[in-house]
Amino acid sequence: MHEVDMTRALLLAMHNWKQGHTPHEPQVGTVHLQVGSFTCVEPDQLVFTWRAATLNTWLEGSELAIEPVPLMARCLGCSATYSPQAEQGYRSPCCDHPMEEIVSGRELRIRSVDYHLSDSLSPSPR
Amino acid sequence: MHMPLEDTLGLNLLAANQHQAAHNREHFDAWRLLCVNVMSSPGAGKTSLLERSLALLADVFTMAVLEGDMTTQLDAQRLEAVGVPVVPITTGRACHLDAAMVSGGLRLLRQRLDPADLDLLWVENVGNLVCPAEFEVGEHRKVALLSVTEGEDKPLKYPVMFREADCVLITKIDLLPYLPVQVERIEAHIHQVNPRCRVLRVSATTGEGLEAWHQWLSEQVASQRSNPAGPTSDRHGPPAALLSAVH
DSSP states (O other): OHHHHHHHHHHHHHHHHHHTTTTSEEEEEEEEEEEETTSSOOHHHHHHHHHHHHTTSTTTTOEEEEEEEOOEEEOTTTOOEEOOOGGGTTOOTTTOOOOOEEEESOOEEEEEEEEEEESOOSOOOO | OOOOEEEEEEEETTHHHHHHHHHHHHHHHHHTOEEEEEEOSTTSSHHHHHHHHHHHHTTTOOEEEEEEESSOOHHHHHHHTTTSOEEEEEOTTOSSOOHHHHHHHHHHHHHHSOGGGOSEEEEEOOSOSSGGGGOOOSOSEEEEEEEGGGOTTHHHHSHHHHHHOSEEEEEOGGGGGGSSOOHHHHHHHHHHHOTTSEEEEOOTTTOTTHHHHHHHHHHHHHHHHHSTTHHHHHHHSTTGGGGTTTO
16 A cells, blocks of 8 residues: 555656756656665555556656665674575574664665656646 | 656655655754654554553653544544543555654644643554554654564564664563463564664553553653754664665
């Protein structure tokens, strides 16, 4: 259910980004996101919601490309980086330490936007 | 049509919510109150705990509650009965509170009282172990509840919530004699995903453990009062910068 809110946040960010291109009319091809695996966001649901939410808007037809970012942590015992697994209780396999320092996996980031700028200065359909 | 272009944004998806949350927190700091966001799955005992804590702390702190509920105001009515000002925030479809909803709740609260008179502002979030973990509301502390009836593996199944919490309350411990649950295993699982948080065992029914919980709260209120914005920057900057990917 929260993917809807995430999509709304994404639409808002895209709207603000578009304002920065006034008076040009950016035509978005792909929006690139990074989504960490240690977040509450399901990439497939986000893509589905994106398609539904952009219908009949200036973003209709644009793609959402999601780069998954795996959860990685650093063991405070030996400084090794490891991939915490729920089945192992997120502990480090090297020193059996709890998950202290997260290196990656919490990302919810709009990385970049691929687009064209049209010459049209007509007002944008909302 | 021109050449294909690419803009690098590097923008947090939740930037707008975080911006509003920071704005809420500035207000809280100016009022020198501590805001605590209480989260759990439905039925873990948030409202029961608050009923007990509000009654027991009424002589110690001046408090108010922003009460999130999807459709009803039942919980708000329960807490109003204790005699503490409660502002219900009905979220409708949304399964969590966000910073804008809390800002709206604050506007209503300010019609009834001066928040600068408060020591402690509670935000009771919508019952949900997933979404509230991602949506800051401007709180200084996050408290997660986990009832013993939910089983030992919940911290491993919903790790983000327990990772984010500053304090985890294991609730309904009066039921332990009737359950095949080892509370030590629950505690160990919480500490595996969040070695730094405080974990306390409580029962709102018998009152067991509430003294330690209220002691922890008092320490947080005192810390906020003596150094508003301090705990927040501690939380979101170093040494929590160890969680550099988080914020």
